[in-house]
Amino acid sequence: MANIDISGVKKVYPGNVTAIHDLDLSIDDGELVVLVGPSGCGKSTLLRMIAGLETITEGTVAIGGDVVNRKEPAERDIAMVFQNYALYPHMSVRGNLEYGLKNRGTPRPEIDKRVTEAARILEIEPFLERKPRQLSGGQRQRVAMGRAIVRHPKAFLFDEPLSNLDAKLRGQMRIEIKRIQRSLKTTSVYVTHDQLEAMTLADRLVVMNAGRIEQVGKPVELYEKPASLFVAGFIGSPPMNIFETATLRELPGVSLPASLPQGADVIGVRPDSIVLDQPAGAAIALKGTVELIEPVGGESHVYVRLAGIEQIVILVVQGRATFGETDEVAFYLPEAALHPFDKTSGRRIE
Amino acid sequence: MQTKRTIFPNKGLPYLLLAPQLVITFVFFLWPAGQAVKSSFEREDPFGFRTTFVWFENYQRLFREPSYINSLWTSLVFSVAVTAISMGVSLLLAVAVNRLLRSGRIYTTLLVWPYAVAPVVAGILWWFMFNPTIGILPYVLDALGINWNHRVNANHAMILIVLAASWKQISYNFLFFVAGLQSVPQSLTEAAAIDGAGPFKRFWTIVFPLLSPTTFFLLIVNINYAMFDTFGIIDASTSGGPAGATNTLVYKVYADGFLGLNIGSSSAQSVVLMAIVIALTAIQFRYVERRVQY
Numbered sequence: 001m002a003n004i005d006i007s008g009v010k011k012v013y014p015g016n017v018t019a020i021h022d023l024d025l026s027i028d029d030g031e032l033v034v035l036v037g038p039s040g041c042g043k044s045t046l047l048r049m050i051a052g053l054e055t056i057t058e059g060t061v062a063i064g065g066d067v068v069n070r071k072e073p074a075e076r077d078i079a080m081v082f083q084n085y086a087l088y089p090h091m092s093v094r095g096n097l098e099y100g101l102k103n104r105g106t107p108r109p110e111i112d113k114r115v116t117e118a119a120r121i122l123e124i125e126p127f128l129e130r131k132p133r134q135l136s137g138g139q140r141q142r143v144a145m146g147r148a149i150v151r152h153p154k155a156f157l158f159d160e161p162l163s164n165l166d167a168k169l170r171g172q173m174r175i176e177i178k179r180i181q182r183s184l185k186t187t188s189v190y191v192t193h194d195q196l197e198a199m200t201l202a203d204r205l206v207v208m209n210a211g212r213i214e215q216v217g218k219p220v221e222l223y224e225k226p227a228s229l230f231v232a233g234f235i236g237s238p239p240m241n242i243f244e245t246a247t248l249r250e251l252p253g254v255s256l257p258a259s260l261p262q263g264a265d266v267i268g269v270r271p272d273s274i275v276l277d278q279p280a281g282a283a284i285a286l287k288g289t290v291e292l293i294e295p296v297g298g299e300s301h302v303y304v305r306l307a308g309i310e311q312i313v314i315l316v317v318q319g320r321a322t323f324g325e326t327d328e329v330a331f332y333l334p335e336a337a338l339h340p341f342d343k344t345s346g347r348r349i350e
Numbered sequence: 351m352q353t354k355r356t357i358f359p360n361k362g363l364p365y366l367l368l369a370p371q372l373v374i375t376f377v378f379f380l381w382p383a384g385q386a387v388k389s390s391f392e393r394e395d396p397f398g399f400r401t402t403f404v405w406f407e408n409y410q411r412l413f414r415e416p417s418y419i420n421s422l423w424t425s426l427v428f429s430v431a432v433t434a435i436s437m438g439v440s441l442l443l444a445v446a447v448n449r450l451l452r453s454g455r456i457y458t459t460l461l462v463w464p465y466a467v468a469p470v471v472a473g474i475l476w477w478f479m480f481n482p483t484i485g486i487l488p489y490v491l492d493a494l495g496i497n498w499n500h501r502v503n504a505n506h507a508m509i510l511i512v513l514a515a516s517w518k519q520i521s522y523n524f525l526f527f528v529a530g531l532q533s534v535p536q537s538l539t540e541a542a543a544i545d546g547a548g549p550f551k552r553f554w555t556i557v558f559p560l561l562s563p564t565t566f567f568l569l570i571v572n573i574n575y576a577m578f579d580t581f582g583i584i585d586a587s588t589s590g591g592p593a594g595a596t597n598t599l600v601y602k603v604y605a606d607g608f609l610g611l612n613i614g615s616s617s618a619q620s621v622v623l624m625a626i627v628i629a630l631t632a633i634q635f636r637y638v639e640r641r642v643q644y
Contacts, residue, residue, distance in 0.1 A: 073544045
């Protein structure tokens with residue numbers, strides 16, 4: 001168990017491609033931090049630098065107060081779960097679990113104890129003597145987890161561990177990972193591009209874009225107060241609606257609330273905070289034509305084309321929609337639900 | 351494995367399409383093989399006027415002949431040495447090239463060239479380099495106090511053909527090993543590195559076991575090569591000498607049949623070789639293709 005301190009870390013690949021620009025992040029002991037971002041944002045590179053699989057161009061990574069820049073992966077006392085599981089195909093499940101312990105010269109009784117313990121936690125006892133190819137995707141995933149658990153490492157590193165599973169299994173394993181992490185209280189860094197996975201797993205969420213951190217915080221904080229347009233668009237599904245205030249002002253009969261801060265040339269509104277009935281407080285009133293309705297069970301996603309401009313607005317309506325496609329609808333963006341942003345910097349304006 | 355069945359509207363068409371390959375197989379393989387089996391039971395007089403059917407006499411004589419037993423032993427030493435050297439060196443080269451990212455291609459291309467050299471040319475090449483009178487290597491070896499002469503020294507002759515034959519086969523093995531190494535996922539080595547295995551341990555406990563299908567395939571192919579495909583090299587360098595020291599089974603077939611004109615014995619030897627090839631191929635199909643996997 002240990003905290004992880006990343007300070008001033010930079011990664012430049014040959015050919016002068018900068019994957020990570022001067023990044024600082026500290027992860028507390030026992031915390032589960034999720035790195036999320038689109039592909040190529042540098043999240044995997046950062047994880048691999050913590051693991052020691054990638055060299056660090058500049059800055060330091062410290063695990064439990066020890067700077068590990070020059071240490072081999074084996075000496076960092078971390079365990080990693082790979083996207084393709086990376087199970088040793090020629091070894092049985094037991095062999096896979098034992099490998100790391102044997103390499104470290106753990107005594108036999110201790111190895112057996114830990115393997116039994118990990119197998120019990122992950123419910124893989126019946127498969128211990130099987131080869132990885134005889135297991136299903138979910139079982140392989142468990143073995144990969146087990147290989148990390150048996151080592152009792154200072155930190156777990158997860159590199160998109162669920163992206164090879166089908167949707168249902170992914171949901172189950174997500175809960176499983178959270179449960180295990182909670183009970184073991186091992187510091188964990190989890191990389192994913194799936195914002196739902198990120199939101200549900202994270203103690204703290206780190207949104208990355210183009211080699212930089214956009215925002216760090218609790219998942220709910222990021223959802224409720226995105227610090228930038230990028231975070232606003234990335235977190236939440238369906239994504240936040242973005243309007244240019246200049247365009248809205250030109251629409252006939254539309255007035256913007258006076259409380260809108262100076263310089264807010266872009267505003268964002270979550271699809272689920274748009275309402276159909278006039279709210280009590282100030283609100284922006286808009287009209288449009290329904291283009292498409294997606295019923296997703298408990299709620300419906302409604303795509304509305306704004307009257308006067310070619311912009312699609314997404315609304316989340318509870319239950320069934322009371323109108324049909326091609327109908328005209330009026331809706332309101334409540335003042336309290338507006339997220340003001342500066343267009344050029346993309347930052348939030350308070 | 352499910353194979354797709356093609357339905358031909360005309361019954362004769364499939365046979366017609368197969369005919370060229372079948373004709374080649376028959377004319378160049380089955381017919382000569384049949385002839386060899388037939389003449390291995392016969393004895394022919396030196397002028398080819400009279401042949402008599404002698405049952406197994408050729409075979410009985412063969413296994414009583416000390417020079418044949420000697421040739422069997424020579425072949426064994428030769429093929430074990432060639433297989434070990436060519437596979438060992440090529441694995442080493444493949445591992446080295448596999449570590450390179452960009453320059454790997456250039457090395458691969460260069461390392462494959464010897465495979466394009468005809469066996470006879472390879473034999474002559476090494477014969478020149480090791481030639482006691484005009485070669486460069488005996489000159490160097492002389493400085494080290496070794497008096498190289500493969501014309502009189504049996505061990506020197508054996509070393510020469512082993513080197514020449516291995517050199518030529520390294521390219522082939524190298525290609526397979528590189529392909530095999532590239533199919534071992536990078537994440538496995540990374541996982542092993544995190545699991546505390548050093549580079550040497552990673553290779554022997556993870557990479558090498560995963561290469562075993564390639565290794566077993568190459569083992570059979572290399573034994574086959576050393577036993578049967580090295581005639582050109584031997585003929586061009588040592589011609590089986592000195593005093594039969596490099597007279598392998600396949601060279602002896604040629605020497606007894608075409609030089610000694612003992613067709614019966616030569617045929618019997620061919621049939622023995624054929625049996626060995628069949629056995630090796632059977633092993634390859636039975637075990638290599640099915641058993642060796644993980």
